[in-house]
Every structure is written in structure tokens, then in C-alpha cells.
Amino acid sequence: MDPGELGVCDAHDHLFLRSPQLPGQELEDASAARAELAAFRAVGGGSVVQWTPYGMGRRVADLPLLSRATGVHVVCATGLHQVAHYRPELLERLRGGLAGTFVSELTEGIGPSGVRAGLVKVAGGFHGLDAHARWTMTAAAEAHRATGAPIAVHLEMGTGALDVLDLLCGELGVEPHRIVLGHLNRSPDLTIQRQAAGTGAYLAFDGPSRAHHATDWRMPDAVRALADAGFGDRLLIGGDTVVAGARSVDGGPGMPYLLRRVRPRLAVELGEELVGRVFRENPARAFAVEWR
Template sequence: MIRTVLGELEPERLGVCDSHDHLFFRSVLLPGQELDDAAAALAEVREFAAAGGQAIVQWTPHGLGRRAEELPAISTQTGVSLVAATGLHRAEHYPEGFVEQVRPRLAEIFHHELTVGIGNSSVRAGLIKVAGGFHRLDEHATFVMHAAAEAHHATGAPIAIHHELGSAADAVLDLLVDTLAVPPTSVILGHLNRFPDARAHRDLAKRGAWLAFDGPSRANNATDPHLLDCLAELIDAGYGDRLLLGGDTTTAKARGVTGEGPGMSFLLTTLRPRITREFGADTAELIFRRNPARAFAW
């Protein structure tokens, strides 16, 4: 099953999916660009649905303004399935003292949010989102990944990773898969478009993990022109069945309806047609429908 904010969903019913995005997000690193407007979030999902979207996987973790109580109504009003996340981001995204406060009970928090509810809501998370460091795993990332692995083994929930500028994905697999015994099919490696190294991507795919390319982006626009080349290398190597694509909208400015865009719908109005022309309808179906149905299943 896939755990959505409205309950469990059979994977084949997930439909056309944005595999990495944010409806609500608040970070001390992005002052003035908070995603905290419920009306704007609803409008963004409606536009995504009008473009043919049927599911959005949110990667906003614990403590970053997820607004979980708003998500069921947005899902109900739009008909779009939403997956919420637990987990913890890099320490610098949080106010001073927050990480130290939650650290002693991190695995307990993850487990509670996966099985009982997020905060005071009954909305359960369907994903554990954590983060690595730039070309290495620091002490914070290592501790958080141990907690994520513990929660995974207790529940079966998949683990999605933010890789800083797309780096250190090999170190993540060394820890989560080789040391902590998380199956590679339960690991989703994010932001790989930000490190457009085809050889590295093929090596990661060989290890059995999911490869998520999160574009288009605003903050990392220099890597966007490499997106289709990265996908082509992996598809040609036989790894089309390991690929995921998401929009990763992290600022109000990046919303399509109330900001400057490109917004979530760009995935379906612009990128999906290009992927279909370049690689064929079957590959587009893999990336937007069939792969997410497998990647986010427990």
C-alpha cells in the first residue's frame, strides 16, 4: 500500500505523480519565502490536477511547517492523492535549539508520525525524509539516518534523501543499505540532477535504489539543461524503471499560480511532453506513473 493523508491507497491507483514537492515549507534559510498559505497551496494543486496530475509526494519533514491538518481537505477538494513526510532536514534549516530538543527521541517521533499522526492531527506520514551533507555525511546526517533506518525497520516506510547539491549519494547507500540493512528498493536518492555525473548515476542505479531528479528548479537552474541528458544516460543503460521526477517547489516565488513559477504543473505541461518525444510514451508512463507506484509503496 501507499499511505496518503486520506488513508491507505493501492499502488495502482496512485496515478500520474509528482514524486518530490512541497505544499507547505518553512525554513530559516528562506526568510520571506515561506510556503504557508493554504489557499495558494489549494490553487497550486488544482492547477496540477487540471494538467492531469493525480498524486503529489511531499518531502517536507518534521519541524518545517508541514501544516498536516490542511492536507486532507486539499486532497478531498482536488481529487489529488497527497503523501506527507516525517523525518528531519539538515540542521541549518531549523531555529536555534530545535534539533537538540528533538534529537533524543528522533526515532520515536518518526515512528509516531508514521503510525499515529503528525502533531495533533490524525494525518499519518507515508515517507521518511532525511538529508546528507556536501560530499560527506556529517555527525547530524549520520544520527538522523540511524533513526530513519530504525523507523523503516519498524514500519516498512520508504526513506527519501535530500543530497546537498546532489552529492554523497554513494555514502548514503553505504550507510543505509550496507550498514543498516535498509533494502535499496526502499531508498529514494533525491536531487541527483544537481550533480549531473552520468557515471555516478549509473553506479547508484546498479545498487538498486530509486533515482529522483527534481527539476525544474529556481535555486539550481544551472543544472536544469542537463536533466534530459541525465535521464537519457540512465534509460539507455536500462535503468528507466528506477527513475522519478518531481518539481521541488520550496519557495512562494516558485509557485505557478501565485508566484513567478514554474510551479508543479510545469512537470506535466512541459517536461512530460518533452520526455515523451525524447524517450517514448512507455518511458514517460514509467517515470510519472508506474515507478512512483512502486517507490512509495510500503
């Protein structure tokens, strides 16, 4: 599809997610996912980028059904999260062939579903990069070079942005504008944020979040500071719903909150014209796949 057809985009969220780090809080209910997408559509939502990577319960076969039923475009991810989210035997099976797995899911499709991923999601560590992060990011860079797909990066507690860029751009040759850095709002260091944006990378601010609520209220100030510094075209906004209780249909803020409350709040800081670009034009550029 043409990137311009994304419409109003939730640039970082999850319809399905499962991890041993979140026992009993899995996002696995397809009916609830459909209701959440429908609620997002009802307040003007046009697309959702699901950052759930390989091995974490993506429910890929359900995504086209949900998209058609609700009229919301859904972008699926390949990639690999931090080591703590996986069984050792699963990671061992991927040794020696991780980049090939990413490329296959981007070009041939994921399993029998045939659904092609649209981005590679990887993750850094807390204020640094361990061997697992370097392995996954090296594979992500190889897959990017083979396919043109963007790379989305989970920054642990919002830290390590410059280390990630040093590796992906400096050592592995990925162009910064093909990288989306997630969770920078969780470490509200305006200097680091400006440095990251200055490379040309995209910055994805997300929330609201119980775990990181202490930084949620700082987000409007951060995006205004970045816009004032000339980086309004680098900003993305997402909801990052990772547990069932965070869905609007289960009593949480969920995806609709992004447009019902976060968007108007940002309009106070940025103005309607720039907010419109943050939700439409920026994600259309950031998630475009430059097929090789």
C-alpha cells in the first residue's frame, strides 16, 4: 500500500503480546483486540504499527482479519526482543540464521499466514548494549540492507539511544532516517533527545503507562522542545499497550486515549498543523519500506 494511506497512525502499540516477564497479563484475546481497534477507528484512527516481534505471541494470522473487520491498517513486525523474553532453546535454534529469518518474514511472509512483516523490532539494554543486543541489531541491519525495511528499537527505560545509533549507523551502516527509537520519553533527557533527533532518526514517544507515569506528563514539554529545535519532522506518537488491563475495553486508557486525550494535549504545545503531521506524515515516512 502507499504510505500515505496509513492515515492517523498509532506508531507503537500491541494487539497481541506474550512474555514470561508479564505472567498472567498476556494480550491474547482476539475479540478484545478487535474491540480495541474498533474503538480506535471510532475516534479517527487509521493505522496501528504492532511492534510485537518474533516469538512473543504475534498472532499473525489474526491481523488481516482484524484489519478488514475494523478498517484499521495493521503493520506487523519481525525482529527479536531482549533475551529475558525467550526460552534458551528458541534462541539457540536461531543461531546462525537470524538475519535470514528476518528477511524471510519481510519478503516471503510469516509461516502459513503469508503475512509479510513491515519492520524489524530489536531492543537495547539499560544504558548499554549487551551481546544479545549486538547480535540482534547486526541481524536487523543485514535484513534492512536486503529489504529496505525500517528498524524499530526498544530503548530500555528510554536509555542507550546514542549507543544504539553508534552501533546501527556508525558500525553497521544503517542510515539514521531508517531507525525509529522507542520509549525516549521514559528518560526525559532533553539533550540526549536532541542529539538523537539530530542524527535524522525518528523518536517515538509513547504512553500513558502505569510503570512510567512519572515521565508521562513530561512528554508534551519534550516534544515541544524538539519541535522548537527544528525536529518536528522526527516525532512519532504511540500508545504501547502491553498488558490486557491497559486496553480501553478492559478499563484502561488503551489506543483511543491516544487520539481522545493525548492528541488534544499535544495540540496545545505544538499547534494543530504540526500535530497533524506527527500523526500522519511522519509515520508515513518512518515506516515506508524502500524495497531493494
